[in-house]
Amino acid sequence: MRMILIAGGWSTEREVSLSGARMIEQALKALGHEVRFLDPAKDFADIIPLASEADFAFINLHGSPGEDGLIQALLETAGCPYQGAGPKASFLALNKAAAKGVYARAGLTTPAWRLYCGLEGEDRSCDLPYPLFVKPNTGGSSLGMSLVNQPADLGPALDKVFALGQEALVETCVAGVELTCAVLDETPLPVIMIKPKAGSCFFDYENKYAANGAEELCPAPIPPALALEVQRLALAAHRALGIDGYSRSDFMADESGPKILETNTLPGMTPTSLLPKAAAAVGLSFEELVAELVRLGLAAHSNRSGS
Secondary structure (H helix, E strand, O other): OEEEEEEOOOOOOHHHHHHHHHHHHHHHHHOOOEEEEEOHHHHHHHHHHHHHHOOEEEEEOOOOOOOOOHHHHHHHHHOOOEOOOOHHHHHHHHOHHHHHHHHHHOOOOOOOEEEEOOOOOOOOOOOOOOOEEEEEOOOOOOOOOEEEOOHHHHHHHHHHHHOOOOOEEEEEOOOOEEEEEEEEOOEEOOOEEEEOOOOOOOOOHHHHHOOOOOEEEOOOOOOHHHHHHHHHHHHHHHHHOOOOOEEEEEEEEEOOEEEEEEEEOOOOOOOOOHHHHHHHHOOOOHHHHHHHHHHHHHHHHHHHHOO
């Protein structure tokens, strides 16, 4: 097929996007596809014309544009199939505050949270118990995230997020085990446990992408009942948000059970990413994973268009 591979963009996660795109391009070519690279930061005006001529678009964008549904909406305008969530599901999942509202409606438990928008005169006090996590409401890769242990540090942590042009999501810190679970074609993959490297407070950018980053254990060494519950919740979040094809949801689990943090509609595809690791645990090579995502994308497009 004639493919366009859309990666790069202008979010703070640009380099992560480009890193994964290199592996995806190799896989698509190995599968026999003709691949043309397209970077929205440089080729935005070409998206609709090129998509109109392509058989499929493989999206590997993180943040906005890409995970916000904009690129998906343009591709649908051009009638071009693509993998993963549609515009609505992408928008809801990327906005952490909106996703938490969807989770609550579906009966999924999340850490207590507050949203701060950086408005002039906004009350910056917080009634949640410390410590707190402060993060961009629509960002990823843990960029701009802070762990705040006392009220005096909340303001600077909020300013760090506002400097990125984002609203800030503040949520209670759950002292427990960090877990993540991907869903592929309505089937939850093995749960992964994330153990940040010594000296790190949480699964930050370096832990995620550095060669000597966090330890990622797959399958997670947790009780079978907990693994099944995390898988159930990951699939429930996938369905509640209306996601097609694949997703990956992150959790913290303490003695009261797992609590969902967020859902990623375009999970990372770098050499150290979690989705390829989980797929490998069930026997799917990276190339086979890419082929399956293309298959699912074509099926979703067929369902949307009624053909």
